[in-house]
Amino acid sequence: MAAAQLSAAPRPSAHPMANPGCGKKSAPDQEPRTGRDFVHLPAREASIAGYLDRLDDEADMSIKTLAKHLPYGQCAIGTALNNLSAAGHLRRVRRPVTVDGCPRWVWHTFFSRTARDDAWWSAFLAGETPVTEPSRAAARSAAYGVLARLGRIDARLTLSSAECGALEEPAAEWFARGAGEAQLVQAVMAGLPERVAHPYGFVRARLLGKLPPEPVETRAACYEVVCTACGEPGDGGEMRGGLCGGCWGGRPGLAVDQVHARAGQVRAALRGGRSTGSTEKGARS
Structure with missing residues (x-):
């Protein structure tokens, strides 16, 4: 992990x-x-x-x-x-x-x-x-940290380093749309099945399927x-x-x-x- x-x-x-x-x-x-x-x-x-x-x-x-x-x-x-x-x-x-x-x-x-x-x-x-654009590098770093922490919260969602890197971009998009860490984690973790055969695919589907709307x-x-x-x-x-x-x-x-x-x-x-x-x-x- x-x-x-x-x-x-x-x-x-x-x-x-x-x-x-x-x-x-x-x-x-x-x-x-x-x-x-x-x-x-x-x-x-x-x-x-x-x-x-x-x-x-x-x-x-x-x-x-x-x-x-x-x-x-x-x-x-x-x-x-x-x-x-x-x-x-x-x-x-x-x-x-x-x-x-x-x-x-x-x-x-x-x-x-x-x-x-x-x-x-x-x-x-x-x-x-005010015109204040969040740093994309900071967003990706924070996104990586959240993804890496999922496996500590629930072992069914343990991701490898490469998988966390591959999911950085869709996770960072949550932050770009105003979501916080707690909201992202809740969306990914809610209603987990008894067994998650492919954590990477499961997390990716949740990140894309539950992506918040762009802020108005x-x-x-x-x-x-x-x-x-x-x-x-x-x-x-x-x-x-x-x-x-x-x-x-x-x-x-x-x-x-x-x-x-x-x-x-x-x-x-x-x-x-x-x-x-x-x-x-x-x-x-």
């Missing part, structure tokens, strides 16, 4: 979904998964990115929920998400909707396995279609980008790496006397039982 070139971590299980229409959204035109997608990140960020990458769309992406399913605290996850945003893998956005005649905001977290620069994110989130080009919705760290809407070119000037460090903080004055106002208001006028923001998906 061919040695697998793609080591995939288990799909996160029991992770809750966000409210309908909210939560994770996968960015388009990503390179196929290769197992080395996050090697450029620190270990913590790479681990969290790998987990987020395998979550289904509309999964709950709030820090509180992620902390329940990852071996990191909320502060660590918040910092990691900021770093992933700065590295081009993540953007938090919101869009206005009307529910039962009442306007409200719907929050999303876009995630891209392929790191993007600010220009790409700006074009995509403004509703423009659609214009992306227009979103308002918010700061990954503080959740405040961006202000034109002030956003950098999905972070506002204050959270990125590009805007100077308050002077010491201003901080002391504000702290005194808050203490006085609390002693007097009055509201300070500030509101606590809830965790967003």
Whole structure:
């Protein structure tokens, strides 16, 4: 059996979904998964990115929920998400909707396995279609890895190295049409007969017979980008790496006397039982 070139971590299980229409959204035109997608990140960020990458769309992406399913605290996850945003893998956005005649905001977290620069994110989130062609070599490499792994999942579909190479092209076409590894594997493995006499022919027939349709080009919705760290809407070119000037460090903080004055106002208001006028923001998906 061919040695697998793609080591995939288990799909996160029991992770809750966000409210309908909210939560994770996968960015388009990503390179196929290769197992080395996050090697450029620190270990913590790479681990969290790998987990987020395998979550289904509309999964709950709030820090509180992620902390329940990852071996990191909320502060660590918040910092990691900021770093992933700065590295081009993540953007938090919101869009206005009307529910039962009442306007409200719907929050999303876009995630891209392929790191993007600010220009790409700006074009995509403004509703423009970015031109990003996945590398065919990367698609073939990922396809080979999936095919090689079939025999480890079920020995009835064990393929030789030459057979994996021969099936690379039809398997890579699945990725070109927007399918993920899980979808490809499910299509090939579903309803296996008790005995598969010719694994190569069987897999080839499944790949060709169940090939997804070519994607229909659609214009992306227009979103308002918010700061990954503080959740405040961006202000034109002030956003950098999905972070506002204050959270990125590009805007100077308050002077010491201003901080002391504000702290005194808050203490006085609390002693007097009055509201300070500030509101606590809830965790967003």
